Amino acid sequence: xxxxxxxxxxPEAGGMWDKAAPFALLAGALLATLGFILTxxxxxxxxxxxxxxxxxxxxxxxxxxxxxxxxxxxxxxxVAIASMLALAFTAYYGVRFLMTKEARFDTCAKxxxxxxxxxxICTMVSGELWTRFEWGVWWTWEPRLTTYLILMLLVIAYFxxxxxxxxxxxxxxxxxxxxxxxxxDVPICFMITRMIPSSVHPVVFRTDSGMSPDxxxxxxxxxxxxxxxxxxxxxxxxxxxxxxxxxxxxxxxxED
Amino acid sequence: xxPVLTEIYSTVLQAAPYVIGAYALxxxxxxxxxxxxxxxxxxxxxxMAVLEELLAEAGGAHK
Numbered sequence: 549x550x551x552x553x554x555x556x557x558x559p560e561a562g563g564m565w566d567k568a569a570p571f572a573l574l575a576g577a578l579l580a581t582l583g584f585i586l587t588x589x590x591x592x593x594x595x596x597x598x599x600x601x602x603x604x605x606x607x608x609x610x611x612x613x614x615x616x617x618x619x620x621x622x623x624x625x626x627v628a629i630a631s632m633l634a635l636a637f638t639a640y641y642g643v644r645f646l647m648t649k650e651a652r653f654d655t656c657a658k659x660x661x662x663x664x665x666x667x668x669i670c671t672m673v674s675g676e677l678w679t680r681f682e683w684g685v686w687w688t689w690e691p692r693l694t695t696y697l698i699l700m701l702l703v704i705a706y707f708x709x710x711x712x713x714x715x716x717x718x719x720x721x722x723x724x725x726x727x728x729x730x731x732x733d734v735p736i737c738f739m740i741t742r743m744i745p746s747s748v749h750p751v752v753f754r755t756d757s758g759m760s761p762d763x764x765x766x767x768x769x770x771x772x773x774x775x776x777x778x779x780x781x782x783x784x785x786x787x788x789x790x791x792x793x794x795x796x797x798x799x800x801x802x803e804d
Numbered sequence: 805x806x807p808v809l810t811e812i813y814s815t816v817l818q819a820a821p822y823v824i825g826a827y828a829l830x831x832x833x834x835x836x837x838x839x840x841x842x843x844x845x846x847x848x849x850x851x852m853a854v855l856e857e858l859l860a861e862a863g864g865a866h867k
Contacts, residue, residue: 599808599811610812678822681818681822788841795855802859
C-alpha cells in the first residue's frame with residue numbers, strides 16, 4: 549500500500565512549469581492584445597437586419613446593418629472556453645485526490661477552480677453587456693445562459709462548501725466530489741446549443757462555422773492568448789498556495 | 805449623410821460603450837486577479853523569510 553503511495557508523482561511548485569508560467573502569461577497577454585487589435589482592424593463587422601437600399605463600402609455592396617456588438621465575441625468565447633478547461637482540471641485533480649488522498653491534488657483542484665471562477669466572471673460580464681445591448685435586458689432564461697449561470701453558482705458553492713468544513717481531509721473529499729459534479733455541467737453547457745438550438749448562441753465550434761479567415765485569425769489568437777493567460781495564472785496561484793502551505797507547516801513545527 | 809449609410813451604421817455608435825465596457829472589464833478582472841496573486845505571493849514570501857530567520861536563530865541557540 550505504501551509503495552503505491554510512494555509511486556504517486558505530486559505536482560510541485562518551482563519546477564519547469566513555474567519557470568514557463570511568467571513567459572506564458574506574457575505571451576498570452578501579447579497574443580490577447582494582438583487579437584484585440586486585429587478584432588478592431590482587420591476583422592469585418594458582421595451583417596444584421598436588411599436596410600432599405602444598398603451601398604458600396606470598401607469593395608463590397610452592403611445592404612444590411614453592420615453590427616459592432618458582435619466584436620465582444622472575440623474575447624467572450626475564449627474566456628468561456630478557458631473557464632471550462634480550468635474546470636476540467638478541477639475534476640481531474642478531484643479524481644486524483646479521491647484515488648490517492650494526497651492533499652496536493654486538493655490544492656491543485658482548488659487553484660484550478662479559482663482560475664475557472666475568474667474566467668467565469670469575465671464570461672458573465674462580457675455576455676451581460678452583449679445581452680443588454682442586443683435585447684435591452686440584463687438577463688433572459690436562454691438555455692446557454694441558464695446552464696452557464698448554474699455552472700457559476702456551482703463554482704461559488706464549491707468555495708462556500710470548502711469554507712464550511714474545518715477538517716482538511718473531509719473538506720478535500722467533499723470538494724473533490726463537488727468539483728466533479730460541477731464539471732458535469734460543462735459538457736451540458738457546451739452542447740446545449742446543439743441540443744436546444746437558439747438564435748442567441750450559435751454553434752461556434754463546427755466545421756462550417758462560416759467564419760472568414762479575417763475573423764478566424766483574430767479569434768484563434770485571442771483563444772490561444774486566453775489559454776496561455778489561464779495557464780500562467782494557475783501556475784502563479786499554485787506557487788503562492790504551495791508557499792503558504794509550507795509556511796503553515798513550518799509554523800506548526802515551531803509551535804510544537 | 806447618405807440615409808442608407810446612416811441606417812447601415814445606425815447601431816455601431818450605440819454598441820461602442822458596451823463593446824468597450826466588455827473588453828475593459830475582462831482586462832480589469834484579469835489584472836485584479838494578477839494583483840491579488842502577486843500581493844499574496846509577496847506576503848507569503850515575507851512570512852517565509854521571517855520563519856527562516858527564526859529557524860536560524862533557534863538553530864544557533866541550540867548549538
